[in-house]
Amino acid sequence: MWEQIRANKQKSIVLVIGMGVLLFAIGYFLGEAFLGSGVSGIILASIIWLIMNLVAFFQGDNVFLAISKAKKIERHDHPRLFNIVEEMKIASGLPKMPDIYIIDNPAPNAFATGRDPNKAAIAVTSGLLQRLNRDELQGVVAHEIGHIKNRDILLMIISGIMLGTIVLLADLALLYLIFGGARGGGGRRTSGGGGGGQAYVIILLVAIVLIILAPIIARLLYFAMSRKREYLADASSALYTRYPEGLASALEKISSSTSVLSSANRTTAPMYIINPLHKKGLKARDLTSTHPPISERIRILRSMGGNASFADYDGVFRQVHKGGGGIIPGATLQGAGLVAAREAAVAEKPEKQEKLERARETSDLLEKLNHYTALDCACGAKFRVPPDFKGQRIKCPRCGTINPIPGR
DSSP states (O other): OHHHHHHHHHHHHHHHHHHHHHHHHHHHHHIIIIISOHHHHHHHHHHHHHHHHHHHHHHHHHHHHHHTTEEEOOGGGOHHHHHHHHHHHHHHTOSSOOEEEEEOOSSOOEEEEEEETTEEEEEEEHHHHHHOOHHHHHHHHHHHHHHHHTTHHHHHHHHHHHHHHHHHHHHHHHHIIIIIHHTTOOSSOSSSOHHHHHHHHHHHHHHHHHHHHHHHHHHHHHHHHHHHHHHHHHHHHHHHHSOHHHHHHHHHHHHTOOOOOTTOOTTTGGGBSSOTTSOSSHHHHHTOSSSOOHHHHHHHHHTTTTBOSHHHHHHHHHHHTTTSOOSSOHHHHHTOOOOBOOOOOOOSSOHHHHHHHHHHHHHHHHHHHTTOEEEEOTTSOEEEEOTTOOOSEEEOTTTOOEEEOTTO
16 A cells, blocks of 8 residues: 555645645734734744644644543553454554553544554544444454554644644634624724725735635545545455454444544544544434545445455445546555455354443443442442542442442
């Protein structure tokens, strides 16, 4: 996928320049309208542009993880998840194991972030761990590994940071127009000469138009790029797992969830495997502008039959999008051989028991991350005390024994 990697690097450069031009245009007209000098606005926009690019490159992953309220875990915290990530790391040929983060939220979802394959992270929600079986979880992890391998993550970090900056400036400018204008504020007086007043009104109108259109243009550019990368990551998942049905089934479960991912917002939404800001159901989520239609993604994966190669995915994609081009770069297709899909993993335990164990496993992890205190009563009851419990002793819910809380 070297062609895609090179294309993403080029897109990153174009995106930085394009977002910068939008930012400078906003800065110029806002400077003319409110500061009395377009040059001052450009200088201010340049400083913001430089700072945001430095933040995006060096700390963008940490910003996204912090916004998402993700907590880093180690292998002993969740061995099953670590084993799956390690398997997909080996299958993809990544040089380094990504860091793994958990988001304490019942909405099933996941995203990848980081500067490059040597500094990458995968974040999954507790709802994803609890709802998906091993094949489905492997499909989602492989999808995110695909983003890392294809160098999508830096492109999306830069996009998100720059988009967030433009939207923030536009929102602040609108607030200034509404409240500052109501108080009679402004960078210039319009009561002077007629020509000067008319010029100011024109500049002000242009500034308002830019304030409204710039975030829309930036968002459309951002979303247009995110659609293709989702198809490529789906193709990568099918190849790495050799089981396209795993991701297809996972997408169905994620899209049917009614839980709300409260930590997601307009800027971070395109990072997730499925847009977390839309209503449940395939049809509802098909209307999202940040991701390809989920029903179409599932249809392509399930139409691959008994194969799992890039060529098979690209062939089905062309059939679905009749008259359009493929999704996999030509050089990659030339070197892609046939890859037979594997059978579904044989469940070692009954489905009901496996679901209970996943729920218990996830609950234990969250209680540990949130610093619950484990307590064993003499009657055999096991329970955990939340960190905000203020007392030094607690009554056993089974036998009524008053137990001291360790460490208090």
